[in-house]
Each structure stands twice: as structure tokens, then as C-alpha cells.
Amino acid sequence: MTTLHFPTDFVWGAATSAYQIEGAWQTDGKGESIWDRFTHTPGKIIDGSTGDVACDHYHRWQDDIALMQALGLRAYRFSIAWPRVLPQGVGAVNQSGIDFYSRLVDALLAAGITPFVTLYHWDLPQALQERGGWPQRATAAAFVEYADVITRTLGDRVKHWITINEPWCVGFLSHQIGEHAPGWHDWRAGLAASHHVLLAHGWAAPVIRRNSPGAEVGITLNFTAATTATPTSENLAAVRVYDGYFNRWFLDPVYGRHYPADMVEAYRKAGFLPAHAIDFIVEGDMEAIAAHTDFLGVNYYTRAVLKADAAGSGFPADDPEHATLPRTDMGWEIYPQGLYDLLGRLHFEYRVPKLYITENGASFADGPGADGMVHDTRRIDYLRAHFRQAHAALAAGVPLAGYFVWSLLDNFEWAKGYTERFGLVWVDYTTQQRIFKDSARWYRQVIAENAVT
Numbered sequence: 001m002t003t004l005h006f007p008t009d010f011v012w013g014a015a016t017s018a019y020q021i022e023g024a025w026q027t028d029g030k031g032e033s034i035w036d037r038f039t040h041t042p043g044k045i046i047d048g049s050t051g052d053v054a055c056d057h058y059h060r061w062q063d064d065i066a067l068m069q070a071l072g073l074r075a076y077r078f079s080i081a082w083p084r085v086l087p088q089g090v091g092a093v094n095q096s097g098i099d100f101y102s103r104l105v106d107a108l109l110a111a112g113i114t115p116f117v118t119l120y121h122w123d124l125p126q127a128l129q130e131r132g133g134w135p136q137r138a139t140a141a142a143f144v145e146y147a148d149v150i151t152r153t154l155g156d157r158v159k160h161w162i163t164i165n166e167p168w169c170v171g172f173l174s175h176q177i178g179e180h181a182p183g184w185h186d187w188r189a190g191l192a193a194s195h196h197v198l199l200a201h202g203w204a205a206p207v208i209r210r211n212s213p214g215a216e217v218g219i220t221l222n223f224t225a226a227t228t229a230t231p232t233s234e235n236l237a238a239v240r241v242y243d244g245y246f247n248r249w250f251l252d253p254v255y256g257r258h259y260p261a262d263m264v265e266a267y268r269k270a271g272f273l274p275a276h277a278i279d280f281i282v283e284g285d286m287e288a289i290a291a292h293t294d295f296l297g298v299n300y301y302t303r304a305v306l307k308a309d310a311a312g313s314g315f316p317a318d319d320p321e322h323a324t325l326p327r328t329d330m331g332w333e334i335y336p337q338g339l340y341d342l343l344g345r346l347h348f349e350y351r352v353p354k355l356y357i358t359e360n361g362a363s364f365a366d367g368p369g370a371d372g373m374v375h376d377t378r379r380i381d382y383l384r385a386h387f388r389q390a391h392a393a394l395a396a397g398v399p400l401a402g403y404f405v406w407s408l409l410d411n412f413e414w415a416k417g418y419t420e421r422f423g424l425v426w427v428d429y430t431t432q433q434r435i436f437k438d439s440a441r442w443y444r445q446v447i448a449e450n451a452v453t
């Protein structure tokens, strides 16, 4: 097999998020988040678990940086818990929260690991939820206040900022599908929340730039490759609607194309949007959302195989019969080619000037065997196949600058609790012992050689 070399300055990293690893949900003045509230509500999380302790990273961050060093990571992507910094979402600042992240950043820099900081990875302060949460415009303004506070304090040392992680999840998964906090089932709220989270991004971008001179600012979107087994015109239309719902609804406005007209019409027809002016869009919003960014963060895991809905709704239906590729434990089909196609589309169609894969990885349950080691061969195969596609995209001229594996540690997988394991590092949640999986050793070699074989 050939060895594929990556550019010398390629950024190899791993990613986590605050709620999924930190624990310490009430420690040192932290306020309650919507995920604290959601997980403490019976029936919301598959195994009844919470992120109250998670990986106890809040107390073990020094050990975790040592793990990153042992892996040879060049960069680490983590998120800041908004209610740790502003317990009520706005107003009084919790200095202990700022100090925690400040120490983390200093230690990363001392270890030669570049921090990539995500400002919002879903843990909205519950106090803001009480005032209506993301479906309310005021939440976007509150985000700007928070972004201002944190970038004024860390902006001298952090030079890579991601405003929002996965607006689709914030908008639709949380407010329309209801699987994530706050668990609503309301299309209109989903659309309004999606708009306000994009607005929060657009308003915050220039503030971050002002507070953090020379920094790169971007947003992370999650993408799913949409496809059909039988390309009839109905099925292709269903694929286009899915792509509009999942991918274009966020990508188009961020890159100055407004919301996609076909989707606006589809949502109007379905009664999810008003027939004329869209009430939550105020003059100037679309220009704000299209704020200048330096890079796009790409989260990619899988594809969706679709067909036209038999009832003729115009919305897509899953086609499980034709979704025949091997799957990860999440039930997600493994489709590395989709990453290549996506990167090409983003650069050549949307003219995105710089890309980072901010998440890619796989959940497999493999744990320690009799030898005490974790032989997670399937994760290595998954990552190798995706790294090769990333390399092919680079060879085709895509300006891909880095790759963050999701995740550094096994952690709290939202509504799935601790039943899914995405980590390069195994975590025993009883003892908090960490064990390098085989994939971690393999990844260490990829980074050291800057190449994948």
C-alpha cells in the first residue's frame, strides 16, 4: 500500500466538548445549563446518565494534557461552558470559570499544543432558556456578550476560534426532532433557533476578531452526504430536500447565499414558515450571518440513503433496504468517499478558502481485553479510510489545513449517555482510569510520520 504524506504544517488534532468531558457541573460557581436540566429530567437519556461527572476533566485536565502530549497532538479542540463563565448567561462573570480555561490554555501552549476553542457546543445557560432560549433573538445578543468576555480574556493566547458547533443540532435536533436539550418538537421553533444561532455567529465574528488580533475565526457545520439508490426524479428531489434541510440551510447563508429558495418554499408549503415575510428575519441579518470568516470547520461522519416519502409529502424518507454499508455502533454507515466529495464541494462550489475537519471519528464499544489493551481495529480502519480521502482532496487542490479526530476520550454522548464510545482513549467511568486504545497508538504514528499508510 502507498504511503500518503501530508503537508508539513498540517494540523493533527483531537476534539472534545465541555459538557461531554468536564463534569463538575456545580463546581466553583458554574451555573446550570440546559444539558444539566435535560439530563436530570427522567427519560431523556437512554441509560439515565448525566454529565455531572463525565470524564472529570475539570479536575484531571493536567493528566489529560499529558495524554495529548503522549499522542503527539499538534492541536486540541475543546469548548467553553458558557454557564461556567457567565452563570446567568449575561451579566456577572464567574472569575473561577475564566481562570479554569485560562490555565488550560496556558498549559496547552506550554506543551506545544495549539488550542482551537469552540465557544458554543450546546450547553446554553438554563437562565437564558427560561427566557425562551435560541428561538428568541435576545439569545444571539447574549452570545455576543459571552463571546466578548471570553475573547477579551483568552484572545491574546488563543488564535483559533470556532463560534458555534453544528447549528443543525442546535436548531433542528434540539427544537424540532427533540432528541437534544431543550427537547422541543416544533418546526417553527427549530427554524427560528437555527436563524438565531447563525446570527449569533455572524454578530460575534467581528467582536472576536477585534479582541483577538491575528486570530482565525470560523464556524463548524455538520454535513451528511445525501444519496439515493434509485435515481428517479422523485427520489432525487427527496435527496435535494434532505441536503437543503441538513446542509444548505446553514452553508448557504454563511457563504452569502441567503436561505435556499427551494427550502423556503418547501417550509412555506408545509406551514412551517409564514407565507410572506419570514418573521424572525430582520433587515441586515443575512449580511451579518455572512460575516467574513477565515475557515470552515467540517464535521463529517456518515451518509443518508433516501427515497421519496410514499405519502407524497415532498419530504425525504430513509431507505434502510439500500443502506447496506458496514456501520459504526451509532448505526451510521461508513462512507469515506463522502468526505472527499464534501470537501471538493465546499471548496470548488462554495469557494471556502480554508477548511479544517473539526470532527471525524467512530463509535465502537471495544474495551480492554485480557491483556489489558483495547484492540479497536475497526476505529483504525475507519480513520485510515477517511484520512486517505482527506489526502485525495488535498491532492485535488482543496485547502484542507487540519484534521481533528472525534474524540480524544470516550465521553458522554448526549442522548445516548455513556453507551457509545468515540474515544482514542478508553475511559473507565468508575475509576476514571484512561487507557490508550490501539487507535491512539496508530494515530500517534500517523502524526509522527505526518503520513498514512
Ligand code: IFM
Pocket (backbone or CB within 6 Å): 017, 020, 166, 299, 359, 406, 413, 422
Ligand atoms: O459527540 C458528538 C459531538 O458532540 C458533536 N458531533 C458529533 C459527535 C458524535 O455524535
